[in-house]
Amino acid sequence: MNKLRKKLxxxxxxxxxxxxxxxxxxLRKEYLYATDLPRxxxxxxxxxxxxxxxxxxxxxxxxxxxxxxDYSGAIPEDICFGxxxxxxxxxxxxxxxxxxxxxxxxxNEMRMLIKAGEEGPEAxxxxxxxxxxxxxxxxxxxxxxPDLPESCFRKEKKK
Numbered sequence: 001m002n003k004l005r006k007k008l009x010x011x012x013x014x015x016x017x018x019x020x021x022x023x024x025x026x027l028r029k030e031y032l033y034a035t036d037l038p039r040x041x042x043x044x045x046x047x048x049x050x051x052x053x054x055x056x057x058x059x060x061x062x063x064x065x066x067x068x069x070d071y072s073g074a075i076p077e078d079i080c081f082g083x084x085x086x087x088x089x090x091x092x093x094x095x096x097x098x099x100x101x102x103x104x105x106x107x108n109e110m111r112m113l114i115k116a117g118e119e120g121p122e123a124x125x126x127x128x129x130x131x132x133x134x135x136x137x138x139x140x141x142x143x144x145x146p147d148l149p150e151s152c153f154r155k156e157k158k159k
Contacts, residue, residue: 002079002114004071007056008033015049017041025115031061031068032111039065075110080152081117081124088128093153095135099145106146113152128153 001009005023012021012035021037028034038046050060050067057073109131116127135145 002118003076004032004079004114005118008035008053008058008069011049011052011056011058012037014052015041016045025118026068026070028063028068029108029111031059031070032114033069034063034066035069036066038062038067070111075107075114079114080149081113083155084121085154086121086125086128088125088132089153091132092128092135093150095132095139096145096148096150096153099139102144103147104144106148109146109148110152113148 008023012023015021015037017037017040019040021035021040023033023035026032026034037049041049046067050062053060053069057071059070059072061068112127112131113124116123138145
């Protein structure tokens with residue numbers, strides 16, 4: 001369980017409900033997680049959860065019987081997948097290493113990597129392949145790469 005999911009789980013566990021609320025990876029690309037808390041709690045408990053989540057830097061969006069959640073605070077570097085890393089992840093790390101200047105926001109890519117990291121190595125490598133292709137095309141257009149740490153794509157080398 002990564003630190004962001006753990007934070008949300010703590011907020012959820014402190015919310016009164018008829019049954020434990022589900023906490024899932026969001027199917028929407030602009031959010032990290034989703035919870036079905038509105039299906040299993042009174043409206044006042046849902047409102048309290050939303051207030052507490054927002055105080056902890058979560059963006060909250062009601063979406064029918066679900067609440068979509070994204071983290072608006074600074075995402076800790078150690079949230080990244082810890083491996084094993086494949087060839088595509090190594091290619092992403094190499095592109096970031098070779099093109100360090102003028103980075104753009106990498107929040108969409110970070111969201112994709114966090115979700116894929118929770119799914120496992122195959123999903124992570126698949127996302128890295130997509131990013132590798134996107135970044136190569138961006139470099140051909142002279143566009144900027146996202147501001148992501150290389151550690152998202154390879155283990156730190158021991159000194």
